[in-house]
Amino acid sequence: MMTADGFDEAVVGTITSYGRGESVLYSTEKILEIMMKRDGMSMDEALEFFHVNILGSYNGEGMPSFLNDHVEPLEFDDAGIILN
Numbered sequence: 149m150m151t152a153d154g155f156d157e158a159v160v161g162t163i164t165s166y167g168r169g170e171s172v173l174y175s176t177e178k179i180l181e182i183m184m185k186r187d188g189m190s191m192d193e194a195l196e197f198f199h200v201n202i203l204g205s206y207n208g209e210g211m212p213s214f215l216n217d218h219v220e221p222l223e224f225d226d227a228g229i230i231l232n
Contacts, residue, residue: 150210152202154186155179163213171210177218 149162149172158178164170176198183194195218203214223231 150207150212152179152212155182158182160215165213168213169210172212174212174214175217176214179214180218 149170151172152158152174155174155178158174159172160175160178161173162170163173179198179202180191180194183189183197184191187194189197225231
């Protein structure tokens with residue numbers, strides 16, 4: 149199983165999926181927190197880096213899995229309609 153270097157504190161377990169086998173499962177929220185604290189990134193910078201360089205990469209079989217536990221707050225206009 150592959151791991152994501154520098155993110156051991158974000159591991160939440162392992163997961164087995166059909167066709168992929170077993171992989172390490174990481175918390176997206178914890179990865180973002182690590183990048184903001186360790187690398188001095190803003191939330192926007194950490195999100196972009198995560199999506200492009202971690203989630204968007206393919207490193208072959210056994211690649212880590214990522215739990216989508218990061219929830220961005222919704223913004224509403226005066227009528228209560230979601231702006232995002």
